Amino acid sequence: MKILAIESSCDETAAAVVEDGRRVLSSVIATQVEEHKLYGGVVPEIASRRHSESIVGVVREALEQAQLTLSDIDAIGVTYAPGLIGALLVGVNFAKGLSLSAGLPLIPVHHLRSHIASNYITTPDLEPPFLCLVVSGGHTHIIEAKDYTTLRILGKTRDDAAGEAFDKAARAMGMPYPGGIHMDKLAETGNDKAFTLPRPTVEGAPLDFSFSGLKTAVINTLHNAKQKGQDINTADLAASYRKAVVDCLVRNVMRAAEETGHKKLVIAGDVSANSLLRRRLQEECKKTGRTLYMPHLSLCGDNAAMVGAQAYYEYLAGNTAGMELNACAQRSIDLG
Numbered sequence: 211m212k213i214l215a216i217e218s219s220c221d222e223t224a225a226a227v228v229e230d231g232r233r234v235l236s237s238v239i240a241t242q243v244e245e246h247k248l249y250g251g252v253v254p255e256i257a258s259r260r261h262s263e264s265i266v267g268v269v270r271e272a273l274e275q276a277q278l279t280l281s282d283i284d285a286i287g288v289t290y291a292p293g294l295i296g297a298l299l300v301g302v303n304f305a306k307g308l309s310l311s312a313g314l315p316l317i318p319v320h321h322l323r324s325h326i327a328s329n330y331i332t333t334p335d336l337e338p339p340f341l342c343l344v345v346s347g348g349h350t351h352i353i354e355a356k357d358y359t360t361l362r363i364l365g366k367t368r369d370d371a372a373g374e375a376f377d378k379a380a381r382a383m384g385m386p387y388p389g390g391i392h393m394d395k396l397a398e399t400g401n402d403k404a405f406t407l408p409r410p411t412v413e414g415a416p417l418d419f420s421f422s423g424l425k426t427a428v429i430n431t432l433h434n435a436k437q438k439g440q441d442i443n444t445a446d447l448a449a450s451y452r453k454a455v456v457d458c459l460v461r462n463v464m465r466a467a468e469e470t471g472h473k474k475l476v477i478a479g480d481v482s483a484n485s486l487l488r489r490r491l492q493e494e495c496k497k498t499g500r501t502l503y504m505p506h507l508s509l510c511g512d513n514a515a516m517v518g519a520q521a522y523y524e525y526l527a528g529n530t531a532g533m534e535l536n537a538c539a540q541r542s543i544d545l546g
């Protein structure tokens with residue numbers, strides 16, 4: 211089954227053709243990041259406009275790269291939630307138009323489910339059940355995937371998402387948007403013991419996260435140094451901060467693995483590209499006899515190949531939509 215998939219939830223306009231949920235026949239991504247960088251973050255109105263301008267060309271290119279036409283396609287998959295509402299609407303409306311005109315089934319896909327599905331492409335024999343840490347710019351979840359479309363949230367952030375926590379601290383340290391990746395690179399050269407930072411827990415909910423206090427601790431460290439006229443070694447601060455965020459992520463997900471007994475641990479989302487997170491989880495899984503599955507680095511960021519992968523399993527589960535489909539800015543991953 212060949213699915214034409216569309217993604218436009220944030221600042222990437224993407225289209226892909228994926229066969230049977232695992233084989234990527236084409237994948238095209240038009241990123242807007244350089245434009246948003248000028249403003250230090252994604253400007254929703256600009257994102258919607260750029261999606262509108264790019265979507266026809268991106269979808270056409272995805273079909274051309276796959277050497278297919280619309281008549282070879284069996285269904286249309288589209289990210290419909292969560293994300294920037296104006297941005298999502300561009301993809302959803304375009305997908306609805308294609309579905310109606312070509313008479314093809316329309317498959318709505320949850321953005322975080324598609325991030326998890328990037329692992330089905332990277333590791334073609336990976337199958338649920340498994341435990342998954344989903345870490346992105348907007349979300350931080352520990353998920354139990356019972357099957358491809360039955361997902362249970364075991365833990366989540368109470369305030370900032372991991373990516374947001376990286377970006378906000380990176381911005382305070384003078385790095386360009388999106389700061390997470392810059393902080394990751396700089397942290398590789400720093401001493402992670404140079405600064406003492408907290409590892410916040412959430413009382414009564416040991417699998418939940420809270421990153422806002424940690425971010426504030428870094429901002430306070432920077433302000434205090436500035437007031438005293440002291441220079442801060444940003445590589446050391448980046449290394450200490452990255453270690454603190456990663457310690458919290460690893461602590462909770464390994465606890466969830468112990469509690470549920472899952473032997474397969476999966477990571478997904480843009481922040482799953484973080485080099486320390488990858489190394490630390492690999493060590494922990496080795497120590498505890500678990501297997502770690504990580505998306506290929508090229509699939510960590512937003513793309514449509516992962517949407518095509520998840521769309522296939524949503525289709526098999528009977529989760530299709532009609533012309534009533536609407537975009538949703540917020541929707542829980544367990545609801546699909």
Ligand code: KG4
Nearest residue numbers: 346347348373388390391394480481483484
């Ligand atoms: O796609 P995106 O804007 O948001 C969601 O899908 O929710 O996520 C991008 C996020 C940014 O916060 C960025 O800083 C972070 O992923 N990120 C990283 C790394 N690469 C991307 N954070 C830490 N380490 C990285 N290597």
Ligand code: ZN
Nearest residue numbers: 346480511512
């Ligand atoms: Zn994403």
